[in-house]
Amino acid sequence: xxxxxxxxxxxxxxxxxxxxxxxxxDPHDRMLxxxxxxxxxxxxxxxxxxxxxxxxxxxxxxxxxxxNGLACITKxxxxxxxxxxxxxxxxxxxxxxxxxxxxxxxxxxSIKPYLINEDPPPEKERLQSPEEREExxxxxxxxxxxxxxxxxPSFWWNPDKFVGPxxxxxxxxxxxxxxxxxxxxxLDNLEDPYRLFRCHSIxxxxxxxxxxxxxxxxxxxxxxxxxxxxx
Amino acid sequence: xxxxxxxFDVVVVGAGGAGLRAALQLSEAGLNVAVLSKVFPTRxxxxxxxxxxxxxxxxxxxxxxxxxMYDTVKGSDWxxxxxxxxxMCREAPKLVYELEHFxxxxxxxxxxxxxxxxxxxxxxxxxxxxxxxxCCAADRTGHAMLHTLYQRNVRARTRxxxxxxxxxxxxxxxxxxxxxxxLEMETGDVMILQAxxxxxxxxxxxRMFHSSTNAFINTGDGLGMAARAGIPLQDMExxxxxxxxxxxxxxLITEAVRGEGGYLLNKNGERxxxxxxxxxxxxxxxxxxxxxxxxxxxxxxxxxxxxxxxxLKLDHLGPEVIDKRLPGIxxxxxxxxxxxxxxxxxxxxxxxxxxxxxxxTNYRSEVIxxxxxxxEATVPGFYAAGECACASVHGGNRLGxxxxxxxxxxxxxxxxxxxxxxxxxxxQKELPKDAADRSLARLARLDNxxxxxxxxxxxxxxxxxxxxxxxxxxxxxxxxxxxxKIHEIAxxxxxxxxxxxxxxxxxxxxxxxxxxxxxxxARATMVGAxxxxxxxxxxxxxxxxxxxxxxxxxxxxxxxxxxxxxYRPVHMKxxxxxxxxxxxxxx
Numbered sequence: 001x002x003x004x005x006x007x008x009x010x011x012x013x014x015x016x017x018x019x020x021x022x023x024x025x026d027p028h029d030r031m032l033x034x035x036x037x038x039x040x041x042x043x044x045x046x047x048x049x050x051x052x053x054x055x056x057x058x059x060x061x062x063x064x065x066x067x068n069g070l071a072c073i074t075k076x077x078x079x080x081x082x083x084x085x086x087x088x089x090x091x092x093x094x095x096x097x098x099x100x101x102x103x104x105x106x107x108x109x110s111i112k113p114y115l116i117n118e119d120p121p122p123e124k125e126r127l128q129s130p131e132e133r134e135e136x137x138x139x140x141x142x143x144x145x146x147x148x149x150x151x152x153p154s155f156w157w158n159p160d161k162f163v164g165p166x167x168x169x170x171x172x173x174x175x176x177x178x179x180x181x182x183x184x185x186x187l188d189n190l191e192d193p194y195r196l197f198r199c200h201s202i203x204x205x206x207x208x209x210x211x212x213x214x215x216x217x218x219x220x221x222x223x224x225x226x227x228x229x230x231x
Numbered sequence: 232x233x234x235x236x237x238x239f240d241v242v243v244v245g246a247g248g249a250g251l252r253a254a255l256q257l258s259e260a261g262l263n264v265a266v267l268s269k270v271f272p273t274r275x276x277x278x279x280x281x282x283x284x285x286x287x288x289x290x291x292x293x294x295x296x297x298x299x300m301y302d303t304v305k306g307s308d309w310x311x312x313x314x315x316x317x318x319m320c321r322e323a324p325k326l327v328y329e330l331e332h333f334x335x336x337x338x339x340x341x342x343x344x345x346x347x348x349x350x351x352x353x354x355x356x357x358x359x360x361x362x363x364x365x366c367c368a369a370d371r372t373g374h375a376m377l378h379t380l381y382q383r384n385v386r387a388r389t390r391x392x393x394x395x396x397x398x399x400x401x402x403x404x405x406x407x408x409x410x411x412x413x414l415e416m417e418t419g420d421v422m423i424l425q426a427x428x429x430x431x432x433x434x435x436x437x438r439m440f441h442s443s444t445n446a447f448i449n450t451g452d453g454l455g456m457a458a459r460a461g462i463p464l465q466d467m468e469x470x471x472x473x474x475x476x477x478x479x480x481x482x483l484i485t486e487a488v489r490g491e492g493g494y495l496l497n498k499n500g501e502r503x504x505x506x507x508x509x510x511x512x513x514x515x516x517x518x519x520x521x522x523x524x525x526x527x528x529x530x531x532x533x534x535x536x537x538x539x540x541x542x543l544k545l546d547h548l549g550p551e552v553i554d555k556r557l558p559g560i561x562x563x564x565x566x567x568x569x570x571x572x573x574x575x576x577x578x579x580x581x582x583x584x585x586x587x588x589x590x591x592t593n594y595r596s597e598v599i600x601x602x603x604x605x606x607e608a609t610v611p612g613f614y615a616a617g618e619c620a621c622a623s624v625h626g627g628n629r630l631g632x633x634x635x636x637x638x639x640x641x642x643x644x645x646x647x648x649x650x651x652x653x654x655x656x657x658x659q660k661e662l663p664k665d666a667a668d669r670s671l672a673r674l675a676r677l678d679n680x681x682x683x684x685x686x687x688x689x690x691x692x693x694x695x696x697x698x699x700x701x702x703x704x705x706x707x708x709x710x711x712x713x714x715x716k717i718h719e720i721a722x723x724x725x726x727x728x729x730x731x732x733x734x735x736x737x738x739x740x741x742x743x744x745x746x747x748x749x750x751x752x753a754r755a756t757m758v759g760a761x762x763x764x765x766x767x768x769x770x771x772x773x774x775x776x777x778x779x780x781x782x783x784x785x786x787x788x789x790x791x792x793x794x795x796x797x798y799r800p801v802h803m804k805x806x807x808x809x810x811x812x813x814x815x816x817x818x
Contacts, residue, residue: 011733028479030567041687044739045731049270051446054482054563056374057274073566094417095736101271114382115334124288125331127343133336140336140368140375144273179334 001025001035002082005046009095016093020082032079033060033072047096055210058145061088062097068147068208088146090156103159104146104166111163111171111189116182132178139173139218141211142166148205148215154198161194165205165215168196172218175225187226196222234412234421234667238659239265241649242410242426244397244453247275248373248635249617250432251380252642253649258387260650265424267395267413269448269741272381276434276446277638280373281485281559283348283365284330284639285632286323290344291363296320298355299364301811303633306352306516307587307626308768308778309813310466310786312802315594315622319633319640326639327366335379336368338556348556349490352516352630352818361514365632370485370559376635392424396741397452398670400429400460400613403663406600408613410662411456412670416741419734421674423667425659428612428649431457431590431598432642435618436752438690438745440583441698444476444483453619455748457590458755459669462600462610463788463797465621466588467752468759469769471629472703474520476582478540480567484560484579486631489513491556493545495524496576497532508818515818518628518769521581525703528580535578542576549573581703586752587629587769588759589621591788591799594806596620596645599799601788606799611656614649616641623786626801627768676725677743683728686743692720693746693753701760707774710761717750717757718794724750755789762796763787780813 001023008016023038033053040046048071049059055073063086064074091099117126149155149164163171171190175183190196196219205215241257243250246268257264268275287294299320304311331337331345338346347363355362368375384391394416401409401423410426433453437445454464474495475484489495494513497503507523508515515523524541527533534542545553550573553561557572564572591599593607596616602608617638624637700713724746731739765779766772788797803810 009733009735011735030480040738041685044685044687044729044742045733047736047738049274051270051274051448052276052279053447054279055566056371056559057270057276057278057446059270059274075566095733098736105271109385112386114386115332117332121328121332123328125328125337125345128339129343130339130341133339136336140378141371143278143374144271174334177334177336 004082004084006086032074058143061145061147068151070210088150090150107163107167113170135176147208151204151208162198163195169215169218236423238425241428242424243430245432246272248277248638249642253646254389256646258389267392269396277373277377281370282487283367283372283632284635286327291347301357304811306630311626312623313805314802317805318594322640323636333383350631351514370557400456401666407611412667427653431615432617433619435586439697439753441694442481443583450745450749451752452748455751458751458791464755465591467755469587469627471585472521472581473584475579477567478578478580482567496542497527498534511818540578540580543579544576587625590615592620595648596641614645616645680728683726686727713757714761759787
């Protein structure tokens with residue numbers, strides 16, 4: 001199978017190049033990551049992040065034939081050759097397929113991604129009904145792979161000012177949690193021309209999410225809450 | 232050249248469940264903490280845990296920590312230390328409630344309490360009937376827990392050193408641990424991180440087996456560092472094979488599938504676990520189920536054209552239950568087995584999963600390294616928690632859910648112990664002059680190696696050898712050959728060669744350094760297995776078919792230097808309750 005992979009090592013390359021690889025696959029090689037591991041056996045200088053190899057750790061996000069996805073759950077049989085692999089767009093490249101995610105995590109941290117509840121905790125668990133808990137489905141499963149935010153033009157233009165779909169999904173995850181007491185503060189934190197409102201609902205994030213989550217819907221809910229409290 | 236140095240109160244190595252729980256405790260105590268991780272914290276392998284956290288909350292019916300303790304001791308085949316097991320089972324409910332207060336999105340019951348599901352080996356009233364003890368968030372409990380703990384650390388402003396790989400422990404002449412050397416992956420720089428206390432939470436070494444549920448990062452780094460620093464590894468021959476890894480892919484299918492009512496079938500469509508464990512059936516301990524599966528395969532009742540796997544049936548649970556309680560499993564099955572479990576059974580096979588052994592610790596998570604006759608002697612300034620620690624709560628076989636319980640309980644206790652130690656031993660001791668020498672020599676060797684073998688080749692040899700010689704069933708001749716082979720491979724591992732010499736994010740170098748850790752875990756496992764002449768828990772010998780409490784009710788200690796073995800007694804005495812006396816183990 002043929003691959004064309006973005007290569008750049010700042011230690012020795014002046015500029016990035018695309019390098020071709022032909023790999024003989026084993027019948028057991030099912031996913032793109034399996035092929036990348038084989039390529040690395042041939043050429044140990046190919047650098048990428050990977051860990052769980054089952055789509056839950058979020059390490060191996062990359063741009064695959066023009067779409068963001070996780071290498072470990074992208075089936076080789078679904079890919080057109082040559083398979084073109086590039087680092088996630090819009091973030092600085094450290095090396096090869098490895099990007100600098102500082103800005104992405106900075107935005108995640110900016111939404112205070114933790115439960116805020118100032119009441120002294122009860123002796124046992126805080127109670128939450130199954131219906132209240134269901135509100136968190138489709139939100140808490142985010143793996144912070146950045147496929148969504150790095151497919152979003154608004155995030156490309158303003159990664160320092162626009163929270164991006166991943167961060168906003170998590171902002172709503174806490175707003176939606178019946179145990180959280182800081183919804184108002186969280187909305188204040190997003191009441192800004194850039195942080196929330198740079199989302200124009202083009203839904204690239206929904207298309208890119210390897211976990212089938214829907215940041216656009218969550219962003220819509222935040223916007224609704226903003227409107228509700230202003231009237 | 233001496234590397235740069237930074238000084239902290241505590242250095243935590245690893246940011247999975249145990250590392251994050253420890254870090255939280257330390258940060259909230261106001262200490263100057265550095266948390267090192269090879270990966271961004273939420274990428275740690277805790278994220279892949281599925282089924283739940285064991286704690287006797289009693290939300291679904293009567294339960295008690297004493298029953299949890301009994302199940303854990305029995306599950307361990309009596310090799311577990313009863314003081315640490317008591318400590319864990321007593322502390323567990325408190326730490327689960329605390330995790331809920333942190334924001335963990337647990338599933339809920341109608342009355343608003345945390346939902347708990349049945350799990351293998353967990354019972355009511357000392358083995359009478361299954362109990363619902365596993366606190367879960369669908370089948371993504373580890374993911375939910377890891378993110379919750381990370382989020383809480385964001386709140387506590389914990390300082391992370393992300394994508395830093397610890398290389399070696401620093402010990403002074405007295406044996407006290409004074410920190411670690413580490414490599415910043417992005418720049419290739421080496422640094423000394425000096426610390427009043429050092430806490431390992433580096434996880435397991437599942438990558439030493441060919442067919443494994445474990446992530447690529449689970450390379451036994453803490454074990455390698457400890458072994459090189461003269462600290463023993465304990466009970467490494469006890470390695471858990473999870474009954475249900477996806478056939479051909481190794482991806483974990485949680486025991487929660489059986490907890491929720493799924494069961495295993497052989498090629499004749501027979502629910503064979505009824506023959507092996509008439510009482511708990513498919514919810515017997517993992518070692519029991521994996522052995523039953525291997526027996527079915529060996530005796531020609533395996534499924535598929537090769538007869539080399541079994542089928543996990545759950546379609547009778549219905550799509551509602553599957554989508555609500557096991558959505559991740561449905562996703563994994565479709566992706567990795569081309570099967571929709573709502574309609575068809577999942578092909579599964581026992582798969583290397585969890586290391587019961589590791590760096591020996593006591594219930595305070597202090598690392599133990601016997602000195603002469605003192606088999607309980609601890610290493611000053613050194614703590615370990617999670618899979619890289621052998622507390623030993625799992626003994627010969629871990630019960631499902633107890634790994635997450637362990638992370639919480641011993642992550643916290645390790646931090647508490649470190650805080651106590653720092654109070655009693657304020658200030659930093661002087662570093663030995665050669666503090667970084669071992670690490671620098673390892674890196675220089677890699678840079679200059681000529682005519683060596685590739686890391687992937689030697690790694691493959693380790694995985695093949697461990698799989699073939701040290702699997703579910705162990706045979707004397709294979710073990711003897713295995714020891715010889717693993718020694719040969721260990722020799723080859725000292726001559727690996729990388730082509731990539733870049734300083735920037737050199738993952739070839741990282742993999743070479745990881746291999747030097749994995750080989751120590753593999754050696755300890757093989758040597759310990761060859762020496763232990765009995766069958767107990769996950770260690771099953773064809774030539775010594777029974778448990779032998781007279782000669783082998785003791786912990787194995789393996790030392791890297793000269794492959795030396797030693798033994799220490801099992802703690803049969805709990806902290807406050809009566810000893811659970813060994814008896815025949817049936818389910």
